[in-house]
Amino acid sequence: ESLKEKISQLALQNTELEKALVQLHEAQDELVKSERLAASGKITAQLSHELNNPIHNIQSCLQSALKRASQGAAERELIEIALEEVQRLAKLTRQTLDVYRVSMVQETKEPTDLNAVIREVVESSAPIFEEHNIRVILNLFNAMPKVSGLHDKLKQVFLNLCINAKDAMPSGGELTIKTLQQDGLAIAVVSDTGIGIPGENINRIYDAFFTTKGKVSGVGLGLSVTYGIIQQHNGTIDVKSTVGEGTTFTLTFPLPGEPHD
Incomplete structure (x- = not known):
């Protein structure tokens, strides 16, 4: 050679x-x-x-x-x-x-419509969003295949993320939720225009009991529970945040029978 x-x-x-x-x-x-x-x-x-x-x-x-x-x-x-x-x-x-x-x-998973789960959460939370002057924008991929999941647990995931977004926008703002299919994965992206997460806290947000909201708002278990549920679904969660601009959570779930990285 x-x-x-x-x-x-x-x-x-x-x-x-x-x-x-x-x-x-x-x-x-x-x-x-x-x-x-x-x-x-x-x-x-x-x-x-x-x-x-x-x-x-x-x-x-x-x-x-x-x-x-x-x-x-x-x-x-x-x-x-x-x-x-x-x-x-x-x-x-x-x-x-x-x-x-x-x-x-270990619960038995069933084919679950991720878009339907998101719509349920947004609909049930509508009065809260309206009260806090939060505009919700949905951009859902209509041809999204069903994921293998637990409906109520996935509902808890998106409810927790919506609650976090609401708390991050005390003066109102926009909450955008979109879904897409890519590389054998169902992907959900939840973005807010809130206060953002400081860099020193970004690696601690999934820790049980970690919270910056004070005792009135909770005890810091929402994202820890969310992380556990996503693990239970063999999924991933990633966060990107800029102080003063907002936070984006990206969730991925493997699609049954689809090759993925």
Whole structure:
């Protein structure tokens, strides 16, 4: 072989090696996300299970005390505050167990119309969008094949993303959801014109309990649950965000019988 041919082969091998390296980094990133979710879910699920009974008992006692406290009594306000915090704690333990169950339970998937799921979520959320002056734009690929999925779980995914978008646009804005078919995948893209996610937070948004919304809005499990459901569907989720401009989530789901990368 000539030196020129050997150099050409070496260049080709280098290109293939670079491609393999990129794929390896992507796989490592997914593994880190997966292990992080599994670890946090496993540890906290057992703790939440153990806390359920005492939380329920405390809640019952506080409700009983509230009924007995006379209107205007000084202790009534304290009881109401304590009851509110216990109810929040009860919600937290339920959501924590939900995160863990998503990763453990194997349910039977069925052919699911992704466009129909999205339309259901948008329709049910219409009053909230209207109240917050949010315009919803749908650009759905009409010939989209059905994915192998769990209808209610996929509905939860898009509901969580819509709630996040709403919270990111306190003064109103646009929420755009589009679907397309590409390379054997069903792809959904959810974009908002909200406040965006700071760079230092972008790698933490799928962590259980991570939130920048404060305790009034939630406990930081929405995107963690979303990530778990997408994993359950052998899919992927990617986020791109610019502070002050908005955030875009891209979801992919393998189509049955279709080759994909």
